Amino acid sequence: MEDSSVFATTLLPLSLAVIMVSLGLSLTTADFKRVIKFPKGVGIGLVNLLVISPLLAFAVAKLVGLEAGLAVGLVLLGASPGGTTANLLTHVARGDTALSITMTAISSVAAVITVPLYLGIAINHFGATFENDPEMAGIAAKVFFITVVPLSIGMWIRSRRTEWAIRREGRAKQIALVLFVFVVGGSIVNESEAITDHFAELAVATLTLNLAAMAISFNIARLARLSRRQSTAIAMELGVHNGTVAITVGAGIATILASPAAVYSVFMFITAGVFARIMYKRNAEDEPGVVSEHLMPAGVRPPVPAPVAAGGGAVAVLEPVPARPHPGNAFWSVMTGAALALTLGSALLAVLAIAGI
Numbered sequence: 001m002e003d004s005s006v007f008a009t010t011l012l013p014l015s016l017a018v019i020m021v022s023l024g025l026s027l028t029t030a031d032f033k034r035v036i037k038f039p040k041g042v043g044i045g046l047v048n049l050l051v052i053s054p055l056l057a058f059a060v061a062k063l064v065g066l067e068a069g070l071a072v073g074l075v076l077l078g079a080s081p082g083g084t085t086a087n088l089l090t091h092v093a094r095g096d097t098a099l100s101i102t103m104t105a106i107s108s109v110a111a112v113i114t115v116p117l118y119l120g121i122a123i124n125h126f127g128a129t130f131e132n133d134p135e136m137a138g139i140a141a142k143v144f145f146i147t148v149v150p151l152s153i154g155m156w157i158r159s160r161r162t163e164w165a166i167r168r169e170g171r172a173k174q175i176a177l178v179l180f181v182f183v184v185g186g187s188i189v190n191e192s193e194a195i196t197d198h199f200a201e202l203a204v205a206t207l208t209l210n211l212a213a214m215a216i217s218f219n220i221a222r223l224a225r226l227s228r229r230q231s232t233a234i235a236m237e238l239g240v241h242n243g244t245v246a247i248t249v250g251a252g253i254a255t256i257l258a259s260p261a262a263v264y265s266v267f268m269f270i271t272a273g274v275f276a277r278i279m280y281k282r283n284a285e286d287e288p289g290v291v292s293e294h295l296m297p298a299g300v301r302p303p304v305p306a307p308v309a310a311g312g313g314a315v316a317v318l319e320p321v322p323a324r325p326h327p328g329n330a331f332w333s334v335m336t337g338a339a340l341a342l343t344l345g346s347a348l349l350a351v352l353a354i355a356g357i
Helices: 006-024 029-037 039-064 068-078 084-092 097-126 136-160 162-167 169-190 192-197 199-223 228-239 243-253 255-284 329-355
Strands: none
Touching: 006 084, 006 097, 006 136, 006 169, 006 243, 029 039, 029 097, 039 068, 039 097, 039 199, 039 228, 068 097, 068 199, 068 243, 068 255, 084 097, 084 169, 084 228, 084 255, 097 136, 097 228, 097 243, 136 162, 136 243, 162 169, 169 192, 169 243, 169 255, 192 199, 192 255, 199 228, 199 255, 228 255, 243 255
């Protein structure tokens, strides 16, 4: 399964570097300082992203019974940071975009430690063997040079040429998206045999990880009394990983390690898109100046303009109508129930998996 192709050794790292530069162009030092000003939201989000997500990946790999290489790849994905796509979808869902950007920035830097840490634990636990046994110090150095260095370059460019960077931020994100599609598509082609042979297992594992991570993190945030907008940002960050990091690091060791991230990256757009659609109207209630149906008296809708009479203006009236359930309530109730069950089960299985029991 090992691969030393030009795609794995050159094109992947270069693509990731460009993606990280584009992320850096949208960041300022304020995005990192936000952790001090708003420690609760950022802290809960990072615990979810840097601890719960990798542990869930361990648990799901054990539950589904993935073979060693695929199991390690799933944990590698779970340990990967958030990405610019999570920021975009958080914005679409009317979530707390600033919180999302801060989590992405900090987790991208923390990946230098978290990625090799969880990768090493997973390799030892699942007994995976590779032609060239990876050195975790070398993995950490690689992650540093393909994430932190280009991220810093992008931030430096923005600090020196702020107006230029702001004008080209949209174009940079478009380039990053194109490169992301290239990376995912290339990985699927590069590891088509493994993906085809294990597609059912990979589909179950990646979808389970995606839904469980989003549902659990959202409910943890809500239990911690964070707003819906903040909880949306945290859930989106766990659901939409920077799969390029997992694919690049994994393919540099053995291409089979990139398979879970490639499959996950396809499914996450569907699930995250549905989640964004559900939360779009719900999050409007937390935005200033938006009238919430939930704040109106029972059986009454928000003010709507009355027909304009001759010589007069429209007058806002309260129109009595039968109360209706909020869109997505039934779906989210099911997700919440599943999350509560998965939280205890997954945490227990993850601890047992890492302990080797």
